[in-house]
Amino acid sequence: MSATTATPMPVPAVETEAAPPRRPGTLARLVREPVAAVSLVLAVVLIGAALLAPVLSPTDPYDNDLASAMALPGSPGLPLGADAQGRDMVTRTLYGLRLTLAMGLASVLLGGGLGALIGFTAAFYRRLDALLMRLMDVMLSFPAILFGLALAAIFGPGIPAVVLALSVATVPLMARIVRGSALAIMALDYIEAARATGMSDARIILRHVAPNCLSPIFVFATLRFGQVILLGSALSFLGLGAQPPTAELGAMAADGRNFLFFAPHIAIIPSVGIFLVVLVFNLLGDALRDALDPKLRV
Amino acid sequence: MKEGPLLEAVSVAKHYPVKKGIIVSRQVGAVRAVDGVSFTLHRGETLALVGESGCGKSTTARVVMRLIEPTGGDIIFKGQNVTNVAGAKLRALRRHLQIVFQDPYASLNPRLTVADTIAEPMAVHGIGDAASRKARVQELLRLTGLRAFHADRYPHEFSGGQRQRIGIARALAVEPEVMVLDEPVSALDVSIQAQVVNLLGDLQQRLGLSYLFIAHDLAVVKHVADRVAVMYLGRIVEVAGKRELFSNPRHPYTRALLAAIPRPDPSRRGAVTPLGGDLPSPLNIPPGCRFHTRCPVAQAVCREQDPPLREIAPGHTAACHFAEDLPRFDAEADGGIAPVAQRRLAAYAAARERRALAAVPAP
Numbered sequence: 001m002s003a004t005t006a007t008p009m010p011v012p013a014v015e016t017e018a019a020p021p022r023r024p025g026t027l028a029r030l031v032r033e034p035v036a037a038v039s040l041v042l043a044v045v046l047i048g049a050a051l052l053a054p055v056l057s058p059t060d061p062y063d064n065d066l067a068s069a070m071a072l073p074g075s076p077g078l079p080l081g082a083d084a085q086g087r088d089m090v091t092r093t094l095y096g097l098r099l100t101l102a103m104g105l106a107s108v109l110l111g112g113g114l115g116a117l118i119g120f121t122a123a124f125y126r127r128l129d130a131l132l133m134r135l136m137d138v139m140l141s142f143p144a145i146l147f148g149l150a151l152a153a154i155f156g157p158g159i160p161a162v163v164l165a166l167s168v169a170t171v172p173l174m175a176r177i178v179r180g181s182a183l184a185i186m187a188l189d190y191i192e193a194a195r196a197t198g199m200s201d202a203r204i205i206l207r208h209v210a211p212n213c214l215s216p217i218f219v220f221a222t223l224r225f226g227q228v229i230l231l232g233s234a235l236s237f238l239g240l241g242a243q244p245p246t247a248e249l250g251a252m253a254a255d256g257r258n259f260l261f262f263a264p265h266i267a268i269i270p271s272v273g274i275f276l277v278v279l280v281f282n283l284l285g286d287a288l289r290d291a292l293d294p295k296l297r298v
Numbered sequence: 299m300k301e302g303p304l305l306e307a308v309s310v311a312k313h314y315p316v317k318k319g320i321i322v323s324r325q326v327g328a329v330r331a332v333d334g335v336s337f338t339l340h341r342g343e344t345l346a347l348v349g350e351s352g353c354g355k356s357t358t359a360r361v362v363m364r365l366i367e368p369t370g371g372d373i374i375f376k377g378q379n380v381t382n383v384a385g386a387k388l389r390a391l392r393r394h395l396q397i398v399f400q401d402p403y404a405s406l407n408p409r410l411t412v413a414d415t416i417a418e419p420m421a422v423h424g425i426g427d428a429a430s431r432k433a434r435v436q437e438l439l440r441l442t443g444l445r446a447f448h449a450d451r452y453p454h455e456f457s458g459g460q461r462q463r464i465g466i467a468r469a470l471a472v473e474p475e476v477m478v479l480d481e482p483v484s485a486l487d488v489s490i491q492a493q494v495v496n497l498l499g500d501l502q503q504r505l506g507l508s509y510l511f512i513a514h515d516l517a518v519v520k521h522v523a524d525r526v527a528v529m530y531l532g533r534i535v536e537v538a539g540k541r542e543l544f545s546n547p548r549h550p551y552t553r554a555l556l557a558a559i560p561r562p563d564p565s566r567r568g569a570v571t572p573l574g575g576d577l578p579s580p581l582n583i584p585p586g587c588r589f590h591t592r593c594p595v596a597q598a599v600c601r602e603q604d605p606p607l608r609e610i611a612p613g614h615t616a617a618c619h620f621a622e623d624l625p626r627f628d629a630e631a632d633g634g635i636a637p638v639a640q641r642r643l644a645a646y647a648a649a650r651e652r653r654a655l656a657a658v659p660a661p
Binding site: 195 | 360363365388389390392393395396397399401404405406407408410418419423465468469472
């Protein structure tokens with residue numbers, strides 16, 4: 001009856017069953033914060049640009065035109081200029097973004113997923129805890145770069161080796177974070193209530209433990225996404241990742257370092273791309289965490 | 299007591315091993331959290347389990363519910379030994395035994411709405427379909443004094459008392475026969491305590507529930523319990539009907555507990571000698587009677603012989619060598635419950651009756 005009034009009703013002291021207006025959903029709360037809204041828009045733009053690279057780009061990323069080599073941004077037909085081989089920087093950046101995002105996402109999903117699984121297992125089945133965590137410690141002692149070197153030696157340099165190395169480097173970090181927060185959640189009474197109900201272990205983990213560990217997982221996954229992209233770029237820079245003609249932001253930045261004095265845009269444009277990706281996903285992860293937390297719903 | 303007990307614990311024990319050494323670990327002792335506890339719970343009855351912090355009340359309740367595996371003893375539910383049941387049988391047992399927790403802020407999953415929280419136990423046990431569960435949630439909300447629109451809200455939007463009602467509704471969802479109430483009101487304000495205590499009383503009458511009520515507030519125990527079991531250091535030292543226990547306690551520890559109830563009466567100052575010393579460590583339980591280190595009437599025999607729990611009057615058992623020889627208990631008016639606390643509970647009962655008369659009865 002009075003559910004249309006603008007102000008929410010106070011906790012009912014009067015005998016009425018009219019519910020106060022409903023709270024906004026997750027997405028509505030996400031875009032309410034200006035920083036969150038901007039980062040969401042930018043993330044959509046970045047992902048959209050990456051997905052639509054073949055449609056958006058004027059040329060093929062491997063078409064070279066030596067006549068326009070190192071053309072500066074603003075040259076006719078080349079809004080962002082061309083690289084040392086005369087390839088269009090707009091096209092190369094779009095394709096590079098596509099590959100870089102895919103690499104970062106694959107590593108975080110693979111490594112993070114496996115790490116979370118190990119973390120939940122260690123927290124829930126305490127018998128396995130010590131064994132699994134010592135195993136994680138061993139993995140943690142290998143630097144990602146070293147692991148990348150080893151994998152490149154075995155499988156040959158390339159993107160699969162980079163993704164594998166970055167995933168393996170992500171597993172123990174995620175496992176530790178998930179184990180810690182799962183242990184804290186599992187000490188709470190509602191887990192005991194779930195047990196008292198006769199729920200299966202899988203159901204308790206999926207419905208009661210995991211959703212309450214989402215905040216740290218989200219924050220870590222987004223932070224790690226940025227780190228992984230930087231690490232992947234470093235591996236490409238070392239010649240272990242994306243191989244020369246391939247358009248990948250890290251490899252492109254490495255490529256441009258030889259021409260910093262004559263044509264700085266060749267290094268700067270992919271670097272700005274990396275910077276934007278890392279920044280946008282960090283901000284977005286932060287905003288998402290706040291929006292997903294029912295305790296912060298007003 | 300026409301039928302046998304609904305739930306029975308027979309010398310239930312829970313010992314936690316204490317280990318030393320990192321690589322080659324060996325057991326150096328055991329924390330005897332629960333050390334041979336026996337009690338019976340009949341249908342429709344409230345058995346209160348009282349004792350100071352760390353005496354094993356909550357552990358006992360969780361062992362009986364099969365949430366913690368006992369080290370020894372038997373748990374008998376409806377005449378069947380359920381100490382070792384597992385799998386589908388254990389799941390079936392879980393339906394009959396539910397628990398309400400002390401801390402209403404930790405006992406509800408913050409990411410589930412009230413409706414999801416209450417409906418989940420039904421879904422787990424395959425009771426009804428989605429629509430009938432939804433209807434049942436509404437019914438449970440009404441039964442526990444909440445409102446229909448509360449179903450779509452999250453726990454953080456509620457007060458402690460309301461959360462406790464949600465916890466009670468969740469426990470009731472699978473129609474249990476026994477409810478373990480683990481200090482269900484100790485975390486609530488006094489005014490809310492009375493509401494929840496009365497709600498529990500109403501539910502018991504209406505649904506014929508049996509309660510294992512764990513508490514340390516003796517005023518509340520006096521209000522809700524039929525029988526009271528007093529625990530000390532992992533063992534029950536005295537069991538009696540509520541009236542009997544409060545007016546004629548036969549164990550020195552029970553007397554000390556009753557004497558420790560605060561009373562707003564300055565003329566009594568100095569009349570009560572508090573129990574000296576600390577609760578001994580359950581890692582190193584004293585030989586003989588485990589209470590002898592703090593007992594005001596301990597004799598030589600108490601240091602050597604552990605007194606068994608024995609019947610000293612029909613329905614009244616105590617574990618003291620001198621249970622019969624203790625002097626008459628200086629029972630204050632109404633068995634030592636502060637008159638203020640009595641008035642507080644009585645006033646609420648009166649208010650509830652007025653409201654029940656005013657309200658239109660639900661169909």
